[in-house]
Amino acid sequence: xxxxxxxxxxxxxxxxxxxxxxxxxxxxxxxxxxxxxxxxxxxxxxxxxxxxxxxxxxxxxxxxxxxxxxxxxxxxxxxxxxxxxxxxxxxxxxxxxxxxxxxxxxxxxxxxxxxxxxxxxxxxxxxxxxxxxxxxxxxxxxxxxxxxxxxxxxxxxxxxxxxxxxxxxxxxxxxxxxxxxxxxxxxxxxxxxxxxxxxxxxxxxxxxxxxxxxxxxxxxxxxxxxxxxxxxxxxxxxxxxxxxxxxxxxxxxxxxxxxxxxxxxxxxxxxxxxxxxxxxxxxxxxxxxxxxxxxxxxxxxxxxxxxxxxxxxxxxxxxxxxxxxxxxxxxxxxxxxxxxxxxxxxxxxxxxxxxxxxxxxxxxxxxxxxxxxxxxxxxxxxxxxxxxxxxxxxxxxxxxxxxxxxxxxxxxxxxxxxxxxxxxxxxxxxxxxxxxxxxxxxxxxxxxxxxxxxxxxxxxxxxxxxxxxxxxxxxxxxxxxxxxxxxxxxxxxxxxxxxxxxxxxxxxxxxxxxxxxxxxxxxxxxxxxxxxxxxxxxxxxxxxxxxxxxxxxxxxxxxxxxxxxxxxxxxxxxxxxxxxxxxxxxxxxxxxxxxxxxxxxxxxxxxxxxxxxxxxxxxxxxxxxxxxxxxxxxxxxxxxxxxxxxxxxxx
Numbered sequence: 001x002x003x004x005x006x007x008x009x010x011x012x013x014x015x016x017x018x019x020x021x022x023x024x025x026x027x028x029x030x031x032x033x034x035x036x037x038x039x040x041x042x043x044x045x046x047x048x049x050x051x052x053x054x055x056x057x058x059x060x061x062x063x064x065x066x067x068x069x070x071x072x073x074x075x076x077x078x079x080x081x082x083x084x085x086x087x088x089x090x091x092x093x094x095x096x097x098x099x100x101x102x103x104x105x106x107x108x109x110x111x112x113x114x115x116x117x118x119x120x121x122x123x124x125x126x127x128x129x130x131x132x133x134x135x136x137x138x139x140x141x142x143x144x145x146x147x148x149x150x151x152x153x154x155x156x157x158x159x160x161x162x163x164x165x166x167x168x169x170x171x172x173x174x175x176x177x178x179x180x181x182x183x184x185x186x187x188x189x190x191x192x193x194x195x196x197x198x199x200x201x202x203x204x205x206x207x208x209x210x211x212x213x214x215x216x217x218x219x220x221x222x223x224x225x226x227x228x229x230x231x232x233x234x235x236x237x238x239x240x241x242x243x244x245x246x247x248x249x250x251x252x253x254x255x256x257x258x259x260x261x262x263x264x265x266x267x268x269x270x271x272x273x274x275x276x277x278x279x280x281x282x283x284x285x286x287x288x289x290x291x292x293x294x295x296x297x298x299x300x301x302x303x304x305x306x307x308x309x310x311x312x313x314x315x316x317x318x319x320x321x322x323x324x325x326x327x328x329x330x331x332x333x334x335x336x337x338x339x340x341x342x343x344x345x346x347x348x349x350x351x352x353x354x355x356x357x358x359x360x361x362x363x364x365x366x367x368x369x370x371x372x373x374x375x376x377x378x379x380x381x382x383x384x385x386x387x388x389x390x391x392x393x394x395x396x397x398x399x400x401x402x403x404x405x406x407x408x409x410x411x412x413x414x415x416x417x418x419x420x421x422x423x424x425x426x427x428x429x430x431x432x433x434x435x436x437x438x439x440x441x442x443x444x445x446x447x448x449x450x451x452x453x454x455x456x457x458x459x460x461x462x463x464x465x466x467x468x469x470x471x472x473x474x475x476x477x478x479x480x481x482x483x484x485x486x487x488x489x490x491x492x493x494x495x496x497x498x499x500x501x502x503x504x505x506x507x508x509x510x511x512x513x514x515x516x517x518x519x520x521x522x523x524x525x526x527x528x529x530x531x532x533x534x535x536x537x538x539x540x541x542x543x544x545x546x547x548x549x550x551x552x553x554x555x556x557x558x559x560x561x562x563x564x565x566x567x568x569x570x571x572x573x574x575x576x577x578x579x580x581x582x583x584x585x586x587x588x589x590x591x592x593x594x595x596x597x598x599x600x601x602x603x604x605x606x607x608x609x610x611x612x613x614x615x616x617x618x619x620x621x622x623x624x625x626x627x628x629x630x631x632x633x634x635x636x637x638x639x640x641x642x643x644x645x646x647x648x649x650x651x
Contacts, residue, residue, distance in 0.1 A: 053098040060090045148590060151637070155586050158642045159579060165642045169635060173525050176532040184532070185453030185541040188301075188485040190616040193266045194293060199223070199255040199276060202287040202335075206343065207251040209237040215286070216253050222279055223257055228272050230260040266616075270450075277332065289333040291448065301454055302331065302447040302461065303480030307440045308473055314338065317474060318443040324464050325445060330452035331461075337435060338443035344430040345404065353422045357410065364409045368419060371407055372398055401425060446480070453541035458482040485543075492547035499554040500524060507562065516569070519643050520561040523632045526639060527557045530631020531624050540620050549624030556600065556625065557632035560593045561640050568644065578648060582641045590637070597633040601626050 064086060068079050079086075158165045201216055213236050224232055236253040257276075262268045273290055280288045291300075306321055308314045318336045326334045347368065349361050374392030381387075397403050405420035419425065435442050449457050458478050465476055500521065507517035531550065540546065567589050571581035607615075607622035 051098065051101055053094055053101050056097060057090065057094040060093070064090070144591070144594075148587065151590055152583050152587050154638060155583050155641055158638050159582065159645055162642050162646060165639060166646075169526065169529075169639045172529045176529050180532045180536050181542075184535055185456045186485060186489060187454040187541045187543045188481040188488060189544050190620060191292065192616050193269050195259040195261070195265050195269060197257055197269065197273060197290055197292045199257060199280075200289040200291065201253045201255065201280075202289075203251040204285060205249070205251055209250040212236050212251055212253055216255070219280065219283065219286070220255060223255060223276060226272055226275065228259050228262065228268050230258045232257050287335060289335050289446075289448070291333070299480040299484065300446040301449045301481045302445075302457065303478070303482075304445040304461070304465070305437055305477045305479055306443045306445065307437065307475050307477070308471065309441055310471075310473075311434070311441065313471060313474070314441060314443050317468075317470070318445060320468060321445050321465065321476070324468065325447055325461055328457065328460055328464065330449055330457055331447050332450055334445065334447040336443055336445045337433065343427055345401070345425065346428050346430075347419070347423050347425050349423045357417055357422065359410060359417070359422065364422065367409055367411075368407060372404075401427065454482060454485060455541070488544055489542070489547065492544065492551070496547065496551050496554060499551050503555055503558055507558070511566075511569075515647055516565055516644075519640065519647055520558050520565055522640060522643050523557045523561045523636045524554060526635040527553050527628035527632035529635070530627040530629075533631075534623060534627035535620075538623065540623065543620060545617060545620040546624050549621040549628070552621075552625055553628040553632070557628060557636070559596060560633055560636050563592060563596075564589050564636070564640055565644060568641075578645060582645060586637065586641055593633065593637065597629055601629055 064079075068076060071079060199219075201219065203212055203215060207215075216234070216236065220232060220234055223229055233256045234253060235256075237250050238248045238252070257272075259265070259268060259272060276290065277288075280286065302325070304321060304325070306314065306318050308317065315338050318338045322334050322336050325331055349364065351361060354361055354364060370391075371393045374390035376388045377391045378389045379386045380389055393407070398407075405418060405425055407419045408416040409419050409422060410417040435444065437444075462478055470476075504517050504521060507520060508514055511517055528550075531546075531553070535542070535546065564585060567585040568581045571585055572578065576584065604622045604626050607618045608626055610616070610619045
């Protein structure tokens with residue numbers, strides 16, 4: 001509350017100061033403008049040194065004394081009686097007036113000092129920047145005039161060497177399509193660095209939560225001692241109030257790590273994660289996975305679904321898959337959902353022995369289950385509650401495997417028949433889970449990617465998995481973000497084609513021609529040349545944000561060509577020849593085209609630099625638009641006039 005009040009007061013004072021600074025010249029002219037020569041320097045000083053409240057105090061006291069002297073005797077007595085009140089009133093009035101006068105003079109002084117300081121700053125700013133700005137503007141104008149006078153020569157050369165110009169545009173476009181774009185790679189969405197990540201630790205199944213906490217304490221200490229780590233928060237075990245699709249239990253823990261603010265958070269985060277990975281790889285008996293908080297509910301970058309019915313073979317193949325994937329460069333934190341299961345007692349009944357003793361397998365199984373787990377014999381009623389009464393053998397009679405074997409499965413016969421006589425009792429490992437995907441038993445292997453794009457990693461994993469010896473009824477499928485990427489990029493390709501088609505329809509209706517919009521659309525592949533080259537140089541793979549930038553370019557880059565072709569048509573309607581119209585239109589529209597492109601490029605430049613949190617999402621789109629616009633602008637000024645002269649046969 002006090003903070004909000006302080007902010008309100010500060011903003012109010014700033015607003016008042018701004019208004020006062022605006023009216024300072026007017027007030028100064030009215031206050032000191034009519035001062036005779038030789039007295040102007042004394043007026044401001046006398047204003048600050050003269051206090052009307054003191055004069056008012058003297059006047060009030062003098063008036064009271066005169067009133068006392070000129071009053072009759074009874075009135076003098078009355079004035080003497082109320083004199084303390086009168087003096088108190090005069091003093092309070094004096095103090096209030098004095099305080100207000102001091103505050104007014106102080107506020108006036110602050111305004112005058114601030115105005116003078118502001119005037120000095122403006123003067124310094126002009127002296128510092130006026131020279132460079134004038135130099136920049138004059139040189140920019142000189143440079144533009146050189147380009148303005150040189151551009152018609154470029155148009156004449158392009159119209160004379162049409163084949164060369166078309167080849168210079170087509171050859172880079174083919175190189176981009178068949179060489180650069182296939183090597184760009186692709187991903188679903190750029191990974192966002194927020195200065196926070198999760199370290200998921202998994203110990204052997206069956207580890208009590210107390211032991212889990214003890215074993216992860218050295219890991220917590222190692223992470224906390226890192227100089228770039230601000231704080232950590234650990235959750236060990238499982239929260240029964242939440243539903244999770246991860247493998248959680250008393251043997252798992254999650255360490256949430258928050259890093260300190262730094263100038264380069266991406267590099268800092270990558271370094272800390274690399275150090276933690278190196279430490280955890282040397283820790284025996286602990287599986288780990290490092291993940292970052294995501295802005296969208298996407299799946300793990302790499303997910304392989306291994307499908308098959310036999311659980312033993314499924315576990316074996318999933319282990320082989322984990323081993324193969326771990327060898328791929330750039331793949332980290334490989335983990336399978338099919339982990340080690342809990343130990344369990346398995347009872348396999350011998351049907352021949354049961355038949356020999358005249359026993360039914362269903363009756364024997366129910367009897368063993370009731371003795372071990374218990375059977376509800378009745379219910380105990382307490383008011384409106386019903387409590388089950390469960391009957392089972394004593395804990396001491398089933399606490400070991402030998403005592404389980406001695407359970408009597410034929411209590412009604414004279415000679416007891418023990419469980420070990422009709423069944424084989426062993427301790428084996430049960431499955432950790434039975435997961436079904438599309439009605440098929442499956443195991444999912446998950447992994448993260450670092451230092452490479454999703455498409456190339458998925459392709460290499462696919463080739464390595466094909467080389468494994470797969471049983472006849474087993475198969476695999478690469479899903480996760482790879483599948484989402486294929487669906488998303490396919491939809492965005494369709495959206496890009498639809499955007500180009502709609503731009504063509506709008507231009508055809510406005511030009512009332514099918515030929516001129518076709519000429520204008522040549523600027524779209526020209527933009528793709530610049531986009532592909534810049535993305536390849538900067539190492540940015542194709543993703544959703546890049547395709548959004550391409551869709552934006554489909555409507556932006558045609559603007560320059562529209563301006564140029566439309567003015568060519570206007571000049572031709574006025575009677576100019578085709579070549580003269582192209583030359584004059586190019587020279588006349590050069591400045592508007594450069595202005596339009598530069599404003600868009602400079603407006604997107606802060607986004608392309610990557611300032612602020614979450615810049616990894618915005619930067620690819622901005623770079624795509626800037627690169628495409630620069631490429632399309634430069635090539636449009638040369639290629640579009642050439643294409644227009646080729647397709648427009650009339651002179």
